[in-house]
């Protein structure tokens with residue numbers, strides 16, 4: 001199958017990086033030509049599209065999702081690899097990075113997760129961050145580092161946390177030795193544990209996590225990463241001051257060794273929802289939503305390129321799950337009265353992240369180059385995802401086509417994510433996705449092929 005996409009305004013590499021209007025040839029799953037002038041034989045293509053007036057981006061890459069994720073209490077996040085990947089594609093995301101939690105050797109652990117993705121029919125390509133949940137699991141790093149590029153560490157959550165400085169130092173040293181990346185969820189576990197008993201109702205849940213809890217943990221982790229010369233990625237920043245702290249270390253480190261990401265909910269939504277949102281259980285997440293001032297400053301930091309890319313941290317649970325049922329929809333209703341801190345936590349965003357990022361950057365006249373990088377290329381570069389993140393000959397034909405003159409209203413009838421309601425409901429974003437190509441297949445027109453694991457298992 002040969003497709004010609006005519007008049008694509010995009011940031012591309014052909015081979016030097018430039019933004020211009022070009023004609024993109026796709027053969028099967030690959031970009032095979034980028035023409036400055038329309039080829040004379042263009043009638044010989046199986047299909048042509050004219051994208052005059054539209055903007056084309058590399059398929060968006062979400063570096064942080066939890067599909068079919070079993071949380072400690074055995075609830076499984078409501079989007080499977082199947083439903084989550086279809087929601088992702090509808091929102092312009094064609095590659096995701098999910099997580100593996102050790103079970104057996106590193107190879108067995110990854111193989112099991114790949115099997116889950118395959119059995120559930122995942123339609124986007126995927127790679128993983130390898131979670132290290134305690135200092136004993138250090139011995140998995142050597143083998144895992146031959147397959148994956150990054151290790152997830154949490155400084156909070158019982159059963160997952162590595163928060164003692166000596167333990168963190170050991171784990172970061174080992175990751176550094178294998179020239180991989182530590183991706184870290186930074187919060188102060190002691191502060192949270194001390195605050196939980198003081199909270200009387202779910203409305204007050206965000207007070208458990210005062211802002212300094214994240215700032216302290218981020219500083220601690222960055223100090224240890226610098227001491228161990230470990231390449232570090234700070235997960236889901238939620239505070240402008242946190243980004244400023246990260247910048248201090250970015251400037252001291254060799255550039256490129258410190259990166260950070262922000263979720264759609266942290267740069268769009270604010271903590272006013274804890275008062276106004278009817279179903280408080282929808283808001284159980286960490287880090288919590290922050291002040292409107294922080295949200296506005298974070299948008300500015302994103303536009304200035306001080307936040308490397310956006311993610312979703314997509315990990316939705318239904319209200320039934322939060323309140324006691326482990327299955328998202330179909331289980332018999334139970335009457336377990338859960339406290340908010342016992343509820344499975346996380347929210348949606350896999351479908352809305354790309355257009356929310358586009359809208360936030362475009363409203364400040366950021367370039368197509370910057371949008372391409374912060375939604376796709378920077379992630380591919382950071383985690384070495386092969387043939388992803390660029391419009392370039394030889395790269396996968398993952399593309400998102402956006403109409404800059406229309407808006408997107410994120411209403412219930414377009415939502416594919418599995419939650420009772422989206423926190424982004426009825427929000428308006430500038431730009432509208434017109435088409436998505438997933439490895440050469442046109443979403444909504446062609447039969448999609450299943451995605452693949454982007455690494456080689458040993």
Ligand SMILES: [Zn+2]
Pocket residue numbers: 064066313315
């Ligand atoms: Zn997460």
